[in-house]
Amino acid sequence: MTSSRRRSPVSALTRRGVPIGRADITVAEAADAMTRARSSTLVVQCPGSVWGVVTDGDLRRRVIAAGLSTAAPVSAVASVPAVTVDAEVPVAEAAAVALAAGVRRLVVLDASGGVLGIALEQDLLSPALRAGTALRTAVERAASVDDLVEACGRLSSVTLSLNDSRVPSADVTAVRSSVVTATVRRAAELLGDDASTWLVSGSVARRESVPSSDVETARVGGPSPMGSSVHAVLERCGLAADPHHASAASPRFVRTVDEWSGAVAGWVADPYEDTGVVMLSLALDARPVVPGGWAPAEPARAALADAAHARLLMLREATTINARVTLRDKLFRRADTMDVKAGILTPIVDIARWAGVSAGHDAVGTPARLEHGARAQVLSEDDAEVLAESFDVVQRIRLWHQCEALRDGRPVDDLVRPSDLTPLDRSLLDAAAREVAGVQRASAYLAR
Incomplete structure (x- = not known):
């Protein structure tokens, strides 16, 4: 997939004319609508402005094979909620959403929240990524823990x-993340846990x-x-757990919805207590492994919208790491290696x-957050572009460095030798280090 195509809006790849039906129409009516529209998908309009999808495969598996009456409501066989994206989202971001959710079609919404059409995985992803999606499918279909371990053994080679x-x-990191997310979900399912309670956070x-990434998790x-x-x-x-115990193996990261919501409110009210800034960062990144599940990111965003003091502390944490010693000094004058994760x-x-x-x-995702920050004029367009380009460059170098270690059978790390x-x-x-340090210095004034 070309760079320009990756940046184009997903609306450019959206298949339109997809039939839409209410949740209370029958399966027979849904099948008839799909036949008339020559579509393999029906978008289901559910109460509460929620969308679902029904595919030809759903009709075969959940109706014909299961012996379900065609007079049953289509909501009985629909996948609800459907994974949706806005029409102006770049193709690359839409592809990452599909990978992360483990779905093969996205419902694309127009500016008014109506259905524009659907975007299929085969259109969003380049052929080179098929090996990654095949591995994710193998993880999802693992019949035992041993099968799951065997499937994950191919992650490095992929x-x-x-x-x-x-x-x-x-795209490589999106594929890896989708496989890891699917592994967390399948491990929970194989052990008899309710996978919809599981969250992943962090990278x-x-x-x-x-x-080199560890796995940060939580449970609801x-x-x-x-x-x-x-x-x-x-x-x-x-897949190693976070070394700082940010995982569902720790009682600190297992809470009910009310407990998570109460904790978020406390961290926003007093970010100095209970490592509030760190916990808010984990909460904001948290995403359910089953699409449509609840996550503490929702109350965290709502609470922070009215808490300028807490947002100020978040910015201060982001801009004081290298305030006195420039990244360039650390990269090229004072050390033979550089921890590109911590430093940049x-x-x-x-x-x-x-x-x-x-x-x-x-x-x-980091690039998407930068883009929306620039649109809202929280960041200047120049600073957002500089940070996004630096992130892409350093991630590429970091990935190359770690792939070389995998190839040689060495432990992976973030210590790059220039x-x-x-x-x-x-x-x-060098340019990325200087640019990031410059944005940090400029942003530090806002954090005073």
Whole structure:
């Protein structure tokens, strides 16, 4: 997929003329509407401005094979809620949404919230990504924990293959994140837990996972031993838990909806208590592994909209990491290696998170948060563009570095040695370091 096509709005790839039916029409009526429209999909209009979808495959599996009467309401066989995207969302972001949700079609909404049509996975993803989607399918269909472990054993080779095929790093990390999310969900299901209670956070939730990334999780519900059990399976799959215990194996990250909402309110009211800024960051990134599930990101965004003091502290945290020593000094004068995650990527991610929530948008990925921050004039367009380009450059270099380690059988890390890079990449990393440091210094004035 060309770069210009990736940046074009998803409306350019949307298939229109898809039939729409109310949730109370019969299965027979739905099938008739699909036949007349020559469509393999029907969008279902459910109460409360919620959309669902029914496909030919659903009719075969859930009606014919299950022996369900065609007089049953179509809502009985629809997938609800459908995963939706706005028509102006870039194709690359829509593809990441589809990958993360593990769905093969998105319902595309126009500016008024009506249905414009559907976007299919086959149109959104380049052929090079098919190996990644095939692996995700293998994870979703794993019949046992051993099958799941075996499937996940192919994740490194798929990552190498995608990187060697010069697939954009954002697509590689989106594929990895979708596989990891599917693994968390399938592990919970295989152990008999309710997967809809599980959340991922951090880089996996932002669709920015690389081989060195750990897995941050949480649960929505009462106390349960399932957190430790699921993470034990994830460890067997080669997916390490967050070393700072930000996982559902810790009681701190297992709460009911009311408990999560109350905790979020407390962190917003006093971000200094209970490591509030850190917890808010995790809450804002949190995403359910089952589409449509509840996540603490919802109350966190709502509470922060009216809490300028808490947003100010988020910005302060994002701009004080390297306030005295420039990133360029650390990269090229005082060390043989540089932790590109801590030194460059983390400040960009943190600034983007602040910009996204300050703009009142629910975007999760770093580039999308920067874009919406610029649209809302929270960030200048120049700063947002600089940070987005720097993020892309450093993620590409970071992924290359880790793929080389995988190829050589070495442990993966974020410690890049500039002398190992090509002259062009050294120059790009130098420029990214200087640019990010400059935006940090400028943004620090806003955080005073």
